[in-house]
Amino acid sequence: MKRMFPLLVIAALLGFVRPAFAEMVVIVNKDNPLATISKAEIEMIYLGKKKQFQNGSPAIPVDLPAESHLRREFFTNVLDKSEESYRLYWVRMIFSGKGQPPLTLSAENEAVKFVSQNKAGIAFVDSDGILPGVKVVTISGMK
Amino acid sequence: MALALAMLLPLGGAGSAYAVDFSKITLNGFIDLEYTQSSNNADNPNGAFHQHHLSFLLDVPVDERISGHFHIEFDHGVNTAVSNGGDIIVEKSFIQYFHNDLLQFRFGKALTPFGYFNEVHDATPVFLSFGIPRTIYRQHERGGTSMFPKWTTGVNVLGVREYGNTIVEYIFYVGNGENLPTVNDAEHDSNRNKAFGGRIAIQPVEKTSLAASFYSGEKAESASRLATSHTTWGLMFATGAGDLGALFEYASSDVGGTVDTGAYGQLSYTVNKQVTPYYRYEQTDPDTSSAGDGWTEQIVGVNYMPLDNLIFKAEVADHTRGAGNRDIGVDPNTLEANPKNYTDFRFAVTLFF
Numbered sequence: 232m233k234r235m236f237p238l239l240v241i242a243a244l245l246g247f248v249r250p251a252f253a254e255m256v257v258i259v260n261k262d263n264p265l266a267t268i269s270k271a272e273i274e275m276i277y278l279g280k281k282k283q284f285q286n287g288s289p290a291i292p293v294d295l296p297a298e299s300h301l302r303r304e305f306f307t308n309v310l311d312k313s314e315e316s317y318r319l320y321w322v323r324m325i326f327s328g329k330g331q332p333p334l335t336l337s338a339e340n341e342a343v344k345f346v347s348q349n350k351a352g353i354a355f356v357d358s359d360g361i362l363p364g365v366k367v368v369t370i371s372g373m374k
Numbered sequence: 375m376a377l378a379l380a381m382l383l384p385l386g387g388a389g390s391a392y393a394v395d396f397s398k399i400t401l402n403g404f405i406d407l408e409y410t411q412s413s414n415n416a417d418n419p420n421g422a423f424h425q426h427h428l429s430f431l432l433d434v435p436v437d438e439r440i441s442g443h444f445h446i447e448f449d450h451g452v453n454t455a456v457s458n459g460g461d462i463i464v465e466k467s468f469i470q471y472f473h474n475d476l477l478q479f480r481f482g483k484a485l486t487p488f489g490y491f492n493e494v495h496d497a498t499p500v501f502l503s504f505g506i507p508r509t510i511y512r513q514h515e516r517g518g519t520s521m522f523p524k525w526t527t528g529v530n531v532l533g534v535r536e537y538g539n540t541i542v543e544y545i546f547y548v549g550n551g552e553n554l555p556t557v558n559d560a561e562h563d564s565n566r567n568k569a570f571g572g573r574i575a576i577q578p579v580e581k582t583s584l585a586a587s588f589y590s591g592e593k594a595e596s597a598s599r600l601a602t603s604h605t606t607w608g609l610m611f612a613t614g615a616g617d618l619g620a621l622f623e624y625a626s627s628d629v630g631g632t633v634d635t636g637a638y639g640q641l642s643y644t645v646n647k648q649v650t651p652y653y654r655y656e657q658t659d660p661d662t663s664s665a666g667d668g669w670t671e672q673i674v675g676v677n678y679m680p681l682d683n684l685i686f687k688a689e690v691a692d693h694t695r696g697a698g699n700r701d702i703g704v705d706p707n708t709l710e711a712n713p714k715n716y717t718d719f720r721f722a723v724t725l726f727f
Binding site for chain 1: 400402404431433438443445466468472474475484485493494497499500534536538539540541543580581647682726
């Protein structure tokens with residue numbers, strides 16, 4: 232265990248510095264013909280206003296746990312909402328019978344796996360966590 | 375007996391075959407306890423606890439296109455052993471069919487999609503204040519006439535589309551009109567024609583939205599007046615910047631030539647994500663052809679959310695009424711004087727999931 236301690240420290244440090252190098256990206260299934268998606272469309276999908284991509288195929292958004300550093304970045308830069316206002320928005324949607332919030336998966340790799348296995352999936356992840364079954368889409372309309 | 379069992383067996387089998395995976399069904403709900411006291415002797419001078427809502431909502435996705443949405447409410451701490459012992463109400467119960475984002479249908483009973491608040495009429499977790507504005511949404515409690523039915527049973531058509539960064543949503547409906555209080559709107563229509571209405575909402579930029587609503591139907595006012603025309607329209611504007619929120623609505627209702635109007639403005643500011651003080655000014659004119667019958671309510675309150683699903687609310691409401699308002703005078707139930715001006719103190723705790 233003593234021998235492993237320095238390795239654990241290094242791993243922790245690497246984990247700590249990782250966000251500085253990684254980039255938040257939006258992914259879809261590799262079979263989804265989508266190459267570009269607008270910021271407004273992502274917002275509408277995550278707010279439950281749209282259940283389809285622009286091309287008419289179904290869209291199933293995936294969320295990450297509240298403690299995810301990516302989540303705050305995604306909400307601020309793409310959804311233009313704080314996590315709190317997003318949560319309260321969904322409280323209103325639920326109690327007006329307009330649906331349920333996106334599925335929340337426990338970790339980024341779970342989100343990548345979900346999207347790789349579901350043609351309708353869409354998620355936000357770190358660019359260094361991409362797997363063969365998914366592809367990154369360009370977001371248009373970003374400030 | 376044997377015949378009855380034989381009939382039930384296939385039904386049991388069919389139930390299993392068509393059952394929805396239980397893990398896909400979502401159960402939400404809320405409960406709230408209130409305490410209110412009024413300086414008005416005719417209302418609630420002693421103060422009282424009120425177990426107001428116990429609500430359960432179910433979302434049942436049957437497949438990618440079809441889902442069921444149900445909301446059952448036990449109102450006022452239901453006790454059927456006493457008279458006026460609360461209500462058990464189906465707040466909504468509809469089947470939704472999703473054709474595409476632009477075209478969806480709802481079949482069943484739903485809260486009438488009018489304005490900002492009616493679809494969350496009793497859902498206390500959703501709004502900052504103790505209750506939704508009495509003006510516009512409960513005009514009959516402000517000396518006027520209900521501007522539209524709380525529920526409509528029938529068919530809704532709805533959809534959404536974005537134009538660049540602008541989001542446009544619409545909903546139109548057709549359903550039963552307004553019956554006498556003794557006749558169930560969800561079962562029968564006393565009126566010759568169906569009611570219809572709709573709402574169009576536009577979000578031109580983030581955190582700002584505008585909406586226009588309308589309702590048109592026939593209202594049964596008495597056994598001899600079963601089809602009085604009823605038309606209502608309303609406008610809504612909501613905006614926000616940072617932690618600041620502002621909401622304004624205006625509506626006008628014409629029942630057989632008597633015109634009611636209602637308007638309110640609400641400002642709020644959230645501090646530290648948990649505490650939101652708010653102020654609301656409500657103005658009601660129950661009959662625009664009659665002077666001195668107005669009702670003004672000013673509410674100052676605070677909404678405190680210490681946990682993600684627990685809310686405390688406290689507010690003071692000051693009422694000023696014109697001498698001509700029909701609620702002024704001696705209360706027929708208590709025989710107490712019902713003064714022009716009075717103050718309410720309201721507290722509530724709400725738990726939701």
